[in-house]
Amino acid sequence: MAWLSRALRVAAxxxxxxxxxxxxxxxxxxxxxxxxxxxxxxxxxxxxxxxAQGPSQPxxxxxxxxxxxxxxxxxQTLYHLAKLGVSGAVLLERERLTSGTTWxxxxxxxxxxxxxxxxxxxxxxxxxxxxDLEEETGLHTGWIQNGGLxxxxxxxRLDEYKRLMSLGKAYGVESHVxxxxxTKALYPLMNVDDLYGTLYVPHDGTMDPAGTCTTLxxxxxxxxxxxxxxxxVTGIHVRTDDFGVRRVAAVETEHGSIQTPCVVNCAGVWAxxxxxxxxxxxxxxxxxxxxxxTERIEGIQNMPNVRDHDASVYLRLQxxxxxxxxxxxxxxxxxxxxxKFAFGLFDLDWDVFTQHIEGAINRVPVLxxxxxxxxxxxxxxxLGGGCGQELAHWIIQGxxxxxxxxxxxxxxxxxLTDHRRWIRERSHESYAKNYSVVFPHDEPLAGRNMRxxxxxxxxLARGCVFQERQGWERPGxxxxxxxxxxxxxxxxxxxxxxxxxxxxxxxLLGDEYTFDFPPHHDVIKKECLACRGxxxxxxxSYFGKFYxxxxxxxxxxxxxxxxxxxxxxxxxxxxxMLNHRGGTESDLTVSRLAxxxxxxxxxxxxxxxxxxxxxxxxxxxxxxxxxxTVLQDHKFRCQLIDSSEDLGMISIQGPASxxxxxxxxDADLSNEAFPFSTHKLVRAAGHLVRAxxxxxxxxxxxxxxxxxxxxVPVYQAVMTAGTKHGLVNAGYRAIDSLSIEKGYRHWHADLxxxxxxLEAGLAFTCKLKSAVPFLGREALExxxxxxxxxxxxxxxxxxxxxxxxxxxxxxxxxxxxxIRRADFGFFIDKTLAYGYIRDPSGGPVSLDFVxxxxxxxxRMGVTYPAQAHLRSPFDPDNKRVKGIY
Numbered sequence: 001m002a003w004l005s006r007a008l009r010v011a012a013x014x015x016x017x018x019x020x021x022x023x024x025x026x027x028x029x030x031x032x033x034x035x036x037x038x039x040x041x042x043x044x045x046x047x048x049x050x051x052a053q054g055p056s057q058p059x060x061x062x063x064x065x066x067x068x069x070x071x072x073x074x075x076q077t078l079y080h081l082a083k084l085g086v087s088g089a090v091l092l093e094r095e096r097l098t099s100g101t102t103w104x105x106x107x108x109x110x111x112x113x114x115x116x117x118x119x120x121x122x123x124x125x126x127x128x129x130x131x132d133l134e135e136e137t138g139l140h141t142g143w144i145q146n147g148g149l150x151x152x153x154x155x156x157r158l159d160e161y162k163r164l165m166s167l168g169k170a171y172g173v174e175s176h177v178x179x180x181x182x183t184k185a186l187y188p189l190m191n192v193d194d195l196y197g198t199l200y201v202p203h204d205g206t207m208d209p210a211g212t213c214t215t216l217x218x219x220x221x222x223x224x225x226x227x228x229x230x231x232x233v234t235g236i237h238v239r240t241d242d243f244g245v246r247r248v249a250a251v252e253t254e255h256g257s258i259q260t261p262c263v264v265n266c267a268g269v270w271a272x273x274x275x276x277x278x279x280x281x282x283x284x285x286x287x288x289x290x291x292x293x294t295e296r297i298e299g300i301q302n303m304p305n306v307r308d309h310d311a312s313v314y315l316r317l318q319x320x321x322x323x324x325x326x327x328x329x330x331x332x333x334x335x336x337x338x339x340k341f342a343f344g345l346f347d348l349d350w351d352v353f354t355q356h357i358e359g360a361i362n363r364v365p366v367l368x369x370x371x372x373x374x375x376x377x378x379x380x381x382x383l384g385g386g387c388g389q390e391l392a393h394w395i396i397q398g399x400x401x402x403x404x405x406x407x408x409x410x411x412x413x414x415x416l417t418d419h420r421r422w423i424r425e426r427s428h429e430s431y432a433k434n435y436s437v438v439f440p441h442d443e444p445l446a447g448r449n450m451r452x453x454x455x456x457x458x459x460l461a462r463g464c465v466f467q468e469r470q471g472w473e474r475p476g477x478x479x480x481x482x483x484x485x486x487x488x489x490x491x492x493x494x495x496x497x498x499x500x501x502x503x504x505x506x507x508l509l510g511d512e513y514t515f516d517f518p519p520h521h522d523v524i525k526k527e528c529l530a531c532r533g534x535x536x537x538x539x540x541s542y543f544g545k546f547y548x549x550x551x552x553x554x555x556x557x558x559x560x561x562x563x564x565x566x567x568x569x570x571x572x573x574x575x576x577m578l579n580h581r582g583g584t585e586s587d588l589t590v591s592r593l594a595x596x597x598x599x600x601x602x603x604x605x606x607x608x609x610x611x612x613x614x615x616x617x618x619x620x621x622x623x624x625x626x627x628x629t630v631l632q633d634h635k636f637r638c639q640l641i642d643s644s645e646d647l648g649m650i651s652i653q654g655p656a657s658x659x660x661x662x663x664x665x666d667a668d669l670s671n672e673a674f675p676f677s678t679h680k681l682v683r684a685a686g687h688l689v690r691a692x693x694x695x696x697x698x699x700x701x702x703x704x705x706x707x708x709x710x711x712v713p714v715y716q717a718v719m720t721a722g723t724k725h726g727l728v729n730a731g732y733r734a735i736d737s738l739s740i741e742k743g744y745r746h747w748h749a750d751l752x753x754x755x756x757x758l759e760a761g762l763a764f765t766c767k768l769k770s771a772v773p774f775l776g777r778e779a780l781e782x783x784x785x786x787x788x789x790x791x792x793x794x795x796x797x798x799x800x801x802x803x804x805x806x807x808x809x810x811x812x813x814x815x816x817x818x819i820r821r822a823d824f825g826f827f828i829d830k831t832l833a834y835g836y837i838r839d840p841s842g843g844p845v846s847l848d849f850v851x852x853x854x855x856x857x858x859r860m861g862v863t864y865p866a867q868a869h870l871r872s873p874f875d876p877d878n879k880r881v882k883g884i885y
Contacts, residue, residue, distance in 0.1 A: 053230060054230060054255060055228050055229070055230050055231040055253075055255050056227075056228055056229040056230055056231070057226065057228055059090075059228060059231070059253065059255060059256045059257075059258055060088070060090060060226065060258060061258065061259060062088065062258065062259045062260065063088045063089065063090040063226075063258050063259075063260045064086060064087060064088035064089060064260065064261070064262065065081055065086060065088070065089045065090070065260065065262045065263075065264060065395055066089075066090050066091075066092060066251045066258055066260045066262070066263050066264070067081075067089065067090070067091040067092070067263075067264045067266055068091075068092055068233050068251070068263060068264065068265055068266060068267050068274055069091075069092075069093065069100070069265070069266035069267040069268060069270070069271075069274075070091055070092075070093030070095075070096070070097040070098065070099070070100075070213070070217075070227065070229065071097075071098060071100050071101060071102035071213070071266065071268050072098075072102045072105070072209065072212065072213060073266045073268070073387060073388055073391075074091055074093070074264075074266035074267075075091070075097065075212075075213045075216040075217055075220070075388075076125075076128070076216060076387070076388025076389070077264055077266055077387075077388040077391045077392055078091045078216070078217070078220045078225050078227070078388075079128075079216040079217075079219055079220045079225075079388065080388050080389045080391070080392035080393075081220075081225065081392045081395065081396075082219070082220040082223035082224060082225040083219075083220075083223060083392075084392050084393070084396055086225075086392070086395070086396060087224055088224075089220070089224075089225040089226070090225070090226045090227075090228060090258065090260075091217075091220075091225070091226065091227045091228065092228050092231050092233055092251070092253065093227070093228070093229045093230075093231065094230075094231065094232035094233065094339070094342075095229065095230065095232075095342040095343075096229050096230070096342070096343075097210075097213045097214065097217060097227070097229060098209050098210055098213050099342040099343050100267075100268050100269065100270065100341070100342070101268050101269060101378055102209045102213060102268075103209055103210065103343060104209075104345065104376050104378045105209050106206075106291060106314070106316050106323055106325060107142075107206045107207040107208060107209055107212075107316075108148075108204075108206055108305055108314065108316055109122065109125060109126055109129075109204060109205055109206065109207060110122070110148050110150075110201065110204050110305075110307065111123065111126060111148075111168070111173045111201055111203065111204055112150075112164040112165075112167065112168050112173060112175060112199070112201060113164070114160065114163065114164065114167075114438040114806065116167065116170075116171075116806065116818060116820075118386075119167065119168070119171050119173070120171070120386065121386025121387060121390070122386060123171060123173070123386070124386040124389055125386050126203075126205075129141045129143045129207050129212055130143045130145065130205070133212075133215045133216065133219055134215075136219050136222075137215055137218055137219050137222070139211075139214070139215045139218065140211065140215075141207065141208065141211045141212045141215045142206075142207060142208020142210070142211030142212060143205060143206070143207055143208075143212075144205050144206050144317075145202075145203055145204070145205040146204075146205055146206070146302060146303070146304055146305060146317050147200065147201060147202045147203070147204050147205070147304035147305070148200070148201045148204030148205075148304055148305050148306075148307070149183070149186070149187060149198050149199070149200050149201075149304045149305065149306045149307070150164075150198060150199040150200075150201075150306075150307050150309065151195065151198055151306060151307065151308040151309065151310070151311075151363065152195065152196045152197050152198060152199070152310075153194050153195055153196060153308075153310045153311075154196060154310060155196055156437055156513065156514065156515065157196070157309060157310055157437055158177070158196045158197045159515045159860055160437050160438065160515070161177060161197070161198075161199035162177055162199075162860035162861045163515070163806055163807075163859075163860055164199060165177055165199060165860075165861055166806065166807055166808045166818075166858045166859065166860060166861060167806045167807075167808065167818055168201075169808045169815045169858065170808050170809070170815055170817060170818035173201065173203070174201065174202055174203060175199055175200065175201045175202075176199070176200045176202075177197055177198070177199055177200075177861065178197060178198045178199075178200050179197055180192040180193075180195045180196075180197065180198075182198075183195060183197070183198045183200075186200065186304070187303055187304065187306075188299065189297070189299055189300060189303070189364050189365075189366050190306075190363060190364055191362060191363055191364070191365050194362075200304065202304075204304070204305065205305075206305065206316060206317070231253050231254070231255055232253060232254050232339070233251055233252065233253050233274065233277070234252050234253055234254055234277075235251075235252035235277050236248060236250075236251055236252070236263055236274075236277040236278040237249045237250040237251070237252060237257070238278050238279060243632060243635055245632045246279065247261065248260065248261060248262060248263050248278065249261070251263060262395055263278065264391060264395065265280075265282070266391075269284070269286040269334070269337055270337060270339065271284055272284050272337075273337070273339065281414070281417040281418060282417075283412060283416065283417045283422075283423045283426075283427075284423070284427070285333060285423055285424055285427035285428075286333070286334035286337050287331040287332060287333055287334060287427070287431055288331060288332040288333075288334060288346050288349070288352075288377055288378070289325070289327075289331070289377070289378065290325060290346075290348050290349075290352070290353050290375065290376065290377035290378075291314075291316075291323050291324055291325025291326075291375075291376050291377075292323070292324050292325070292348070292353075292372050292373075292374070292375050292376070293318060293321060293322075293323050293324075293372070293373045293374045293375070293376065294318075294321045294322045294323075294324065294367065294370045294371065294372060294373060295321060295370055295371035295372070295373050296320045296321055297320060297321055297322060297366060297367075297370055298320075299366075300317065300320060300321065300322060301317075301319070301320050302317075303317055304317070305317055306363065306364075307435070308359060308360075308363050309435040309436075309437070310435075311326070311356075311358075311359025311360070311362065311363065312326045312327050312328065312355075312356065312359065312434075312435045313325070313326040313356050313359040313360050313363065314326060315360065315363070315364060321373065322364070322367070323376075324356065324357075324360045324367070325356065326355075326356035326359065326360075326435075327431060327432065327434040327435050328352055328353075328355055328356070328432070329432040329491075329492045329493070329494050330352060330432075330491075330494035330495060331352070331428070331431050331432070332346075332349060332352060333424075344378070345376060345377055345378050346377040346378065347375075347377065348375040348376075348377045349377070397580065397581070398579070398580065398629075411470065411619070411621050411622045411625075412470065412471075412621060413451075413470060413471060413620075413621050415450065415451065415471060416447075416450060416470070416471045419450065421447070422447040422450055422471070425446035425447045425489045425491075426444065426446050426447040428446060428491060428494075429444055429445065429446035429447075429489075429492075432492055432494075437513070439512055439513050439514070439515070440515075440804035440805070441512040441518070441733075442509070442512060442513070443467055443468055443476075443509055443512075444468055445486070445489055445490075445506070445509075446489045447468075447471070447489070448468055448473070448486045448489065449473060449486055450471035450472075451470075451471040451472045451473065451542070451645075452472075452473050453472070453473075453539065453541035453542060453648055453711070454541065454648050454708050454709075454711035454712060455539050455541060455648065455650075455711055455712065455715055456473060458712055458715060458716075459475055459478075459539060459729065460483055460484075460485060461483060462478060462729055463478045463479040463480060463481070463482060463483060463484070464476075464477075464478055464479075464484075464729070464731065465477050465478065465479050465484050465505070465508055465731070466486060467731075467732060469542065469617055469618035470617065470618050470619075470620070470621065472542035472617050472618075473486070473542075474539070474540075474542045474617065474731075474732055475538070475539050475729070475730075475731035475732060476731045476732055476733050477520065477523060477524050477527065477730075477731040477732075477733045477734065478523070478527065478728075478729045478730070478731060479508060479520070479523065480523065481504075482504075483504070484504040484505040484508055485504075485505060486505050487500055487503060487505065508520070515802065515804070515860070516802055517802050517824070521824075524733045524734055524737065524826075525826045526728070527728060527729075527730035527731070527733075527734040528730070528734045528737050528738055528826040528827070529826055529827065530654070530726060530727075530728040530730070531653055531654045531697060531699060531728075531730060531734065531738060532654065532655075532699065532738075532826075532827045533654070533655065533726070534654055534655065534656045534725055534726030534727065534728075535652060535653065535654030535655065535656040535657045535660055535722060535725060535726065535727045535728075536652075536653055536654055536727065536728050536729070536730035536734065537650060537651070537652050537715070537718055537719065537722065537727060537728070537729055537730065538650070538651040538652075538653065538730055538731070538732075538734075538735060539648075539649075539650060539715075539729075540617075540649040540650070540651050540703070541647075541648035541649045541650070541711065542617035542618075543614055543615065543616065543617045543620070543644070543649050544613075544614070544615040544616070544617055544619075544620025544621075544623060544624070544642075544644050545612070545613070545614055545642075545643045545644050545646075545647045545649070545705065546612075546613040546615070546623070546624065546627070546640055546641060546642055546643065546644075547593075547603070547604055547606075547610060547611070547612055547613070547639070547640070547641040547643060548610070548611045548613060548627070548638060548639070548640055548641075549593075549604060549606035549608065549609070549610040549611070549638060549639055549641065550606060550607070550608050550609070550610075550636075550637055550638030550639050551607065551608040551609075551637045551638065552608070552636040552637040552638045553606075553608055553609040553610060553611060553636075553638040554566075554608070554609040555636060556630070556631060556634070556636040556638050557590065557609070557611055558772055558773075558774060559630065559634065559636075559773065559774055559775055560577055560627060560630055560774070560775060561573075561575040561576070561577060561590055561774065562575055562576045562577065562578055562757060562765050562766045562767065562774055562776065562777075563575035563576070563590075563765045563766065563767060564767040564770060564772070565590050565592065565611070566772075567592055568592065569592045569593055569594035570592065570594075570678055570679060570680065571591070571592050571677065571678055571679075572589055572590070572591040572592075572677050572678060572679050572692055572693075572694060573589065573590050573591075573592075573677065574587070574588075574589055574677075574694075574765060575587070575588065575589075575590055575765050576588075576751075576757050576762060576765045576766070577623070577626060577627070577775070578756075578757070578774070578775050578776025578779075578780075579753055579775065579776060580775060580776060580778075580779065581754075581776070581779050582756040582757075582758075582776040582777075582778075582779030582780045582783060583752070583753040583754045583755060583756060583776070584747070584751040584752065584753065584755050584756065584757055584760065584762075585622075585623075585626045585753055586615060586619065586622070586623045586626065586747055587745060587747050587751055587762075587765075588613055588614060588615040588616075588623065589613070589614045589692070589694060590611050590612070590613055591611065591612040591613075591614075591679050591690075591692065592609075592610075592611060593606075593610035593611060593612055594610075595607060595608065595609070595610060600688070601646065601647075601688070601707035602647075602681060602688060602689070602690050602705065602707065604639075604641055606639075608638070612679075612690070612705075614649070614703075614705075616747060617644070618748075619747055619748060620644060624640070624642065627640055628640060630775065645708070646707070646708055647705055647706065647707060647708060648705075648706045648707075648708055648710075648711035649703060649704070649705050649706070650703070650704045650706060650711070650714065650715055650718065651696070651701060651702070651703045651704070652701055652702055652704070652718060652722075652727075653695060653696075653697050653699045653700070653701030654699050654700065654701065654727075655699065655700060655880075655885050656722070656725040656726065656727070657699070657700050657701045657702060658700060658883065659725060660718065660721045660722045660725050660727055661691075661702055661718070661721075663721040664684050664685060664714075664717050664718055664721050665682045665683065665684050665691060666682055666683045666684075667680060667682040667691065669693075669702070671882070671883060674691075674693055675693065676693050676694075676881060676882060677693065677694065678692070678693055679691060679692040679693070684704060684706070684710075684714045684717065684718075685713050685714050685716075685717035686713075687706065687707070687710035687713065687714055688707070688710075689704045689705060689706045689707075689710070689714060690704070690705040691703070691704055691705075692705070695881045696735065696739055696744055697735060697738035697739055697742060697744075698738065698739075698741070698742030698743075698744070698872075698874060698875055698878075698880055698881060699738075699880050699881065700880060700881060700882075700883045700885075701881075704718075736823050737823045737824060737825060737826060740821060740822070740823045740825065740832050740834065741823075741825035741826075741827060741828060741832060741872070741874045742872055742874055742875065743794060743871065743872030743874070745760060745761075745762065746821060749805070749820050749821040749834075750792060750820055750821055750834050755792075755836070756776075756779070756780060756783055756788075757780070758780055758783055758784060758788055759783075759788050759789075759790055759791055759792060759836065760792045761791070761792055766780060768780065768781065768784070786844065787843070787844025787845075787846070788844055788845050788846075789838065789844060789845065790817070790836040790837060790838045790845055791836065791837060791845045791850060792820075792834055792835070792836050793809075793834070793835065793836075793837050793850055793868050793869070793870075794832065794833075794834055794868070794869040794870075794871075794872060794873070795809070795819075795832070795833045795834070795835070795855060795857060795866040795867065795868055795869070796825075796828070796830045796831065796832055796833075796866065796867050796869065796873060797830060797831040797833070797857060797864050797865070797866050797867075798830060798865070798867075799831075799864050799865075800824075800829075800830075800831070801831060801859060801864060802824065802831070803819065803822035803823075803831050803833050803857065803859055804822055804823075805819050805820055805821050805822050805833075806818055806819060807819040807822065807833065807835075807857045807858055807859045808857070808858040809835050809837055809855065809857060809858075810855065810856040810857070810858060810863060811837065811853040811854065811855055812853055812854050814840050815858075816837040816838055816839070816840060816853075817835050817836050817837040817838055818835055819833045819834065819835040819857065820834055820835050820836065821833070821834050822834070825874065827874060828873055828874055830873075832873075833857060833866070837850070847870065850868055850870065851868070851870070853868060855867070855868050
């Protein structure tokens with residue numbers, strides 16, 4: 001029998017020659033004979049030879065949907081497709097269900113995450129495996145509700161758990177913050193001497209992969225779906241239609257083809273290979289993930305599962321034993337993913353795994369004298385149910401019902417998905433930081449400097465501390481302490497890399513690791529108040545900049561954009577783009593262009609109608625995909641042209657902006673000559689630019705859209721002119737504060753694909769008074785007629801306390817929602833927060849309902865009185881954007 005303490009000592013010098021009944025070396029190659037901590041798996045005695053026997057049932061000639069991959073996600077997707085009424089759905093599995101990576105997964109389900117969307121997805125997964133499947137089939141899925149316990153060994157970790165507890169109240173997830181003594185009473189075998197506290201979630205539990213997937217498949221089959229095992233996919237046939245759009249036509253297998261218009265890639269670590277069959281790049285890297293299973297432990301029965309995040313260790317109850325695993329900074333990459341790998345495991349590398357043993361023994365000391373029964377190391381189903389449901393909605397409705405932006409690979413630009421370094425670095429950091437505290441303003445260190453704009457070096461020299469969004473480096477804030485360049489990724493010192501020392505950017509980022517105001521809070525305050533009192537210049541060059549031009553551009557624009565864009569050339573309109581359910585896919589500005597036969601750096605040559613679109617850079621690819629899909633589906637005769645890399649964007653905002661720009665531009669900037677929401681081609685320091693009078697911070701201001709080669713001289717001219725007027729550089733941290741103070745919405749925070757503009761207070765962006773049809777109009781009209789099920793409300797808190805989102809909203813003693821976005825407003829000197837509220841009775845949320853409530857916001861378990869506002873408390877009459885001060 002192998003003792004964990006012995007393994008720890010021996011592995012420090014060399015891999016253990018023998019631990020328990022089988023030898024364990026550091027060899028990385030796959031093996032097929034290992035035990036896993038389940039009473040059964042779906043592996044048959046004959047093993048891989050089963051594939052040679054042919055498919056488990058005949059292939060249909062056609063299918064409405066083909067799901068590739070019989071793991072957790074594939075089975076969940078098929079089940080939800082069938083449950084939603086899709087006929088002719090087929091799942092193809094190359095071997096047996098769960099044979100890839102699902103069969104050995106730990107199967108842990110924790111309900112609370114620092115993401116409201118993930119909490120919703122996890123809640124659905126739990127309902128499916130703990131209730132729905134058993135009610136539908138009479139079969140037990142293997143769900144065990146033994147609870148979950150999160151360990152906090154420092155103050156910041158406990159603060160994070162308190163945030164999760166507050167968020168859980170908005171979703172009905174019971175949780176309790178326990179003292180060390182209360183934790184000891186709950187889990188007597190635990191060492192609590194070094195704890196600050198724990199978070200206990202009594203309804204967490206574990207899933208059995210074989211039981212869950214078998215039951216999902218049976219429930220789907222009962223509704224007419226087909227599960228075909230032992231049927232490897234060899235190709236995906238894609239045809240190009242008359243409009244040049246590539247569409248799926250068939251799936252090829254070793255045993256025939258299936259004609260289908262829709263394929264769902266649920267192949268897990270093989271997803272990249274399946275994607276290549278259709279010409280789609282999937283940015284995915286496979287890694288080894290290991291855990292060990294102990295011998296019997298007296299007194300461990302019925303204990304909750306444990307996550308000790310700071311030790312990067314999890315302890316899963318396994319009857320009268322524990323499964324012990326974790327996430328290390330030096331995971332082993334699976335370089336060559338074999339298409340023959342089935343029910344296989346790797347030999348555990350003790351040099352890598354040893355770091356988890358020390359943490360496990362510290363937390364549960366009895367493990368020091370406990371034997372190792374078996375080891376499990378495979379390529380690494382908690383979100384499967386929720387994601388499977390949303391994939392099914394996506395297929396049926398063309399859109400998930402929830403906000404799945406963070407899980408949509410279409411958000412990544414091809415410059416990233418084609419780049420091996422970016423994929424590898426970001427995959428590593430995601431794994432290595434899986435158990436790190438999620439701080440509101442954290443930034444990745446991996447995959448940086450992929451996309452830089454023309455002003456990058458200029459701003460870096462002026463102290464810019466950059467943020468990363470979809471590969472772009474954008475200004476976060478400006479440090480008065482000097483330059484802070486982002487260095488090449490050091491893999492946190494793993495794989496023989498030397499960890500950076502005295503890393504200025506890393507140190508500044510480390511200062512952000514707090515749930516209080518960061519040390520540079522006052523620096524951001526100065527940027528904000530300079531904008532309110534004088535002027536600030538913002539580099540927004542990372543914005544997506546598209547042209548929509550052609551004979552059907554007007555028809556396309558009418559259908560795509562919720563606002564009325566039937567205005568003359570020279571006008572600019574703030575609008576939303578919606579989906580068929582009335583959810584908001586984007587908010588953006590659309591500028592009408594005059595036709596031209598001569599192309600320039602600021603507009604293409606085109607016939608018909610033309611529009612210039614400016615969208616947030618972090619969601620530019622999402623916008624591109626949405627617009628392209630609509631143009632393809634409706635066969636509009638127009639072009640969508642991406643000029644994001646060709647143009648820069650400089651915005652000058654504040655009371656002094658007109659005075660400053662009047663020295664730089666050769667145009668009259670008076671209200672009469674240059675009204676709000678208009679644009680013109682003008683010259684700036686001798687360079688032709690497109691100037692737009694717009695504001696995203698609630699001040700008088702202009703945006704300058706500048707050819708790439710002219711960005712530096714135009715920026716320098718603006719800074720020179722602004723010297724005597726108090727002009728300062730400012731970044732997106734200032735934008736966040738200024739925009740929330742004004743009440744301007746941020747997409748993916750205040751606005752998501754499951755939020756309607758009516759709910760978000762953006763009814764003015766919808767042309768409902770006209771007869772012009774647009775995408776999502778019918779849904780909005782129905783919502784308006786029935787009443788709004790929720791409303792976005794602005795709250796202010798008098799007490800100076802930091803809030804970041806996820807705080808619970810209390811109304812008259814009941815939780816009615818949670819905060820989506822929060823920040824500190826420096827001009828009004830208060831915390832502001834925006835969140836959607838519902839009526840607990842289930843009725844519509846009227847304006848009277850909003851106004852009549854007594855509100856409080858709960859932050860980390862503490863409630864703070866709050867005031868609800870129907871309009872922004874800052875400049876509610878919009879005088880400042882009109883230049884009235």
